[in-house]
Amino acid sequence: MQVLKFGGTSVASAENIRKSLAIVATAAERGPVVMVVSALGGTTDALIGAGRAAAAGDAGYRDTLLQLAARHRTAVQELLPATHSGPEGQLVSQFGEITSLCNGIFALGELSTRTLDKLMSYGELLSSHLIAAVAKVQGQATVWADARQLIRTNSRFGMAEVDMATTQKQVADFKTQNPAKIWVVPGFIAADAHGTTTTLGRGGSDYTAAILAAALDAEKLEIWTDVSGMMTADPRLVRSARPIAHISYQEAMELSHFGAKVLYPPTIQPVMQRGIPLWIKNTFAPDEYGTLVEVEPPRTPAVVQGISSIGNLTLLNLEGSGMVGIPGFSKRLFEALARERINVILITQSSSEHSICVGVNTPDAAPAQVAVDEEFATEIAAGRIEPLRPEKDLAIVALVGENMKNHPGISGKLFGALGQNGVNIRAIAQGASEKNISTVIRAADVRKAINVLHEAFFEATKKQVNLFILGPGNVGSKLLEQLARQQAHLLEKLGLQVRVVAIANSRHCLVDENGLDLTAWPEELAQAPAQTLEEFTQLIIARNLRNSIFVDVTANPAAAGIYANLLAKSVAIVACNKVAASSEYAHYARLKSLSKEFNASYLFETNVGAALPIIGTLNDLTRSGDVVQRMEAVLSGTLNFVFNNYDGTRPYAEVVRQAQAEGYTEPDPRLDLSGSDVARKILILAREAGQVMEMADIEIETFLPPACLEGDVEAFYTQMAAHESHFKALYDAATAAGKRLKFVARYADGHAAVGLQTVAPGHDLYDLRGKDNVVLFYTDRYADQPLVVKGAGAGAEVTASGVFADIIRAARL
Ligand SMILES: NC(=O)C1=CN([C@@H]2O[C@H](COP(=O)(O)OP(=O)(O)OC[C@H]3O[C@@H](n4cnc5c(N)ncnc54)[C@H](O)[C@@H]3O)[C@@H](O)[C@H]2O)C=CC1
Numbered sequence: 001m002q003v004l005k006f007g008g009t010s011v012a013s014a015e016n017i018r019k020s021l022a023i024v025a026t027a028a029e030r031g032p033v034v035m036v037v038s039a040l041g042g043t044t045d046a047l048i049g050a051g052r053a054a055a056a057g058d059a060g061y062r063d064t065l066l067q068l069a070a071r072h073r074t075a076v077q078e079l080l081p082a083t084h085s086g087p088e089g090q091l092v093s094q095f096g097e098i099t100s101l102c103n104g105i106f107a108l109g110e111l112s113t114r115t116l117d118k119l120m121s122y123g124e125l126l127s128s129h130l131i132a133a134v135a136k137v138q139g140q141a142t143v144w145a146d147a148r149q150l151i152r153t154n155s156r157f158g159m160a161e162v163d164m165a166t167t168q169k170q171v172a173d174f175k176t177q178n179p180a181k182i183w184v185v186p187g188f189i190a191a192d193a194h195g196t197t198t199t200l201g202r203g204g205s206d207y208t209a210a211i212l213a214a215a216l217d218a219e220k221l222e223i224w225t226d227v228s229g230m231m232t233a234d235p236r237l238v239r240s241a242r243p244i245a246h247i248s249y250q251e252a253m254e255l256s257h258f259g260a261k262v263l264y265p266p267t268i269q270p271v272m273q274r275g276i277p278l279w280i281k282n283t284f285a286p287d288e289y290g291t292l293v294e295v296e297p298p299r300t301p302a303v304v305q306g307i308s309s310i311g312n313l314t315l316l317n318l319e320g321s322g323m324v325g326i327p328g329f330s331k332r333l334f335e336a337l338a339r340e341r342i343n344v345i346l347i348t349q350s351s352s353e354h355s356i357c358v359g360v361n362t363p364d365a366a367p368a369q370v371a372v373d374e375e376f377a378t379e380i381a382a383g384r385i386e387p388l389r390p391e392k393d394l395a396i397v398a399l400v401g402e403n404m405k406n407h408p409g410i411s412g413k414l415f416g417a418l419g420q421n422g423v424n425i426r427a428i429a430q431g432a433s434e435k436n437i438s439t440v441i442r443a444a445d446v447r448k449a450i451n452v453l454h455e456a457f458f459e460a461t462k463k464q465v466n467l468f469i470l471g472p473g474n475v476g477s478k479l480l481e482q483l484a485r486q487q488a489h490l491l492e493k494l495g496l497q498v499r500v501v502a503i504a505n506s507r508h509c510l511v512d513e514n515g516l517d518l519t520a521w522p523e524e525l526a527q528a529p530a531q532t533l534e535e536f537t538q539l540i541i542a543r544n545l546r547n548s549i550f551v552d553v554t555a556n557p558a559a560a561g562i563y564a565n566l567l568a569k570s571v572a573i574v575a576c577n578k579v580a581a582s583s584e585y586a587h588y589a590r591l592k593s594l595s596k597e598f599n600a601s602y603l604f605e606t607n608v609g610a611a612l613p614i615i616g617t618l619n620d621l622t623r624s625g626d627v628v629q630r631m632e633a634v635l636s637g638t639l640n641f642v643f644n645n646y647d648g649t650r651p652y653a654e655v656v657r658q659a660q661a662e663g664y665t666e667p668d669p670r671l672d673l674s675g676s677d678v679a680r681k682i683l684i685l686a687r688e689a690g691q692v693m694e695m696a697d698i699e700i701e702t703f704l705p706p707a708c709l710e711g712d713v714e715a716f717y718t719q720m721a722a723h724e725s726h727f728k729a730l731y732d733a734a735t736a737a738g739k740r741l742k743f744v745a746r747y748a749d750g751h752a753a754v755g756l757q758t759v760a761p762g763h764d765l766y767d768l769r770g771k772d773n774v775v776l777f778y779t780d781r782y783a784d785q786p787l788v789v790k791g792a793g794a795g796a797e798v799t800a801s802g803v804f805a806d807i808i809r810a811a812r813l
């Protein structure tokens, strides 16, 4: 025999019932079929709601029942010809019984578990009678089989336990007396020794099917549902989750216990005992393979089969020095919990024996606390142990797979992936069978954690990266253009799915968690809602997306002020904004240490020389043990451009304006002309070389007449124009000596200075074209001939490409 079970969605409407019956008809061509059915989707909840309302004295239960009756009537009318009045009459009589039952509950103001079982049983009774009638009309040799006469349980209403021996006999008797090809059986319900209706727990229709399959020693059990099998993770949380084709009973049991709701956990035991294959199939896509649960699934290279989670968990910590080395504490703890019928989901104990930690469903936490504190009242009073400490809002995320056994590195990878994303693990449990590694984490981190783990274990070729971009000005908009152009390349060549989740300027913020359209953002941003920087920070933290990177393409000090907060949440920072790296040393050092502590990159290569590999080269030198003795550099693209293009034929101010128009200057060009920007850069280099230095330690010799730095940017240009003769004199003097003007930064022996110099032909800095930068590193290894990095040192396009490169570095960590 074959047992096929159809869940609530598979029988939720006339159309779905037809689909389910078509599947049964095909199966019946191969041999007899037991069709176990759930109630029409949503019916059980409606019945419970009606019962509870009636018990609470709320007459609204009558409306619920009327709606339920109407829904069933519609199904009958759609499925059966008008001439076939039997089922409709039966419906009337069944709803009469339901109404009487609810009226009784209303009158008594009480709903016992026994009455609730009776009330809930009508859901499956209604659906199974209807479906049996339709099958008969379709010409199938069908019999309706009352599960209450087949499955015997004890009288634990709500979650009755099955008496398998009696059940087996009753099923065998029924089979002898009913040779029909198709049995239609209501799932979920059974009866105790007195014939009183019981239920097998929510989801119990799966269990009914498994019990019948075992009792009949069926050739297979098929669970027909609305998804194509067990998935590698909950598809509502992980978009790239995929069905698992083959899985062992043990693995299926682990996964179903841990939230893979496609299968009611007790279902596996009866079929596993007899080695009956269990298929999970999709009623709405019957040709899809689904999941086959069997004794020995074909071996796959997959070490981890699935990732599952259970929410609503509370950890209870029993802790105290009085526990160490004294036998019996755990026994008393578990007995106290068992007395209250509290199910323990997870247990961990450290080898110091100083604490035992158990995980329970959150609704059980309060009674558990009372029970345990009572049990240990004497020890608590004596200060030998602490009162029980519940910790709420937690969840379990577990890796499941038989191949994890003896496979080193799985837990390392698990912890690494979670740690890199700032997911703190509160407790861990792994049985010696190594089929399941469970971690307890904050409920708020579940989505991120499952995605991170899914990526680590199932998507070796793809990593999703989520960008939050602040300040799409010159550099930022070029960056967005480059990202848009390279998205396909990144996915194909580097396996990086780079999504821009948010773009904000100082007024608006545009967000799409699925990734913004990078061609339409300028118009959309202008229409987007207003948002403050604080709100933007909270948005990044609250979204809690894996592999999040904050990209700061502003020049704003307040923006630099949010890095610490974000790093502490394991959000990586990529900045071309130089404010943070050139702020007080203590702050710079704190950001570096947060970056290490929380495994989040803090990258700012573009702070010096735009996209030139200057900081990276310096880091490579120092990390490999080299020591920087001195540095000599031209670090201002703007000033190099200005002095390369000024010869007195055009006003100096006009050349500066051109540098600004071409995107080389800071948003405030006075920073470039005053030498401050170069001072920030040599400060950053000195710090990266290992020197503890402040901005005040840098000697800045400005060549600007003081009047140029008074007032705003327009006044600055006006004053430069007014002091044209000053700039001309500087130029003429240099030219007369056969030299060129270069604004040079120097560092040696812990001292740094910046200022204008004239350099002669042959000097390393003499031939520096356009807006180029150059750095000469003199180190222990490069003592005579410096290591030189040279090239374009300013401009939106190159800077954006440097930011892009930092994003890729952060993403690939
Ligand atoms: N232009 C270049 O060659 C290089 C620039 N950089 C750095 O790149 C950064 C950006 O430069 P540009 O793009 O030229 O400047 P920009 O002025 O064109 O763009 C900055 C953007 O940031 C926005 N912004 C300012 N404060 C904000 C806030 N609180 N919240 C949100 N958005 C805010 C502005 O509205 C503007 O859209 C600067 O820090 C600069 O030092 C670094 C290396 C080279």
Ligand SMILES: N[C@@H](CC=O)C(=O)O
Residues within 6 Å of the ligand: 606, 607, 608, 609, 610, 635, 636, 637, 638, 639, 664, 665, 666, 672, 677, 793, 794, 795
């Ligand atoms: N304004 C800077 C550009 C980036 O740092 C410069 O001119 O060098």
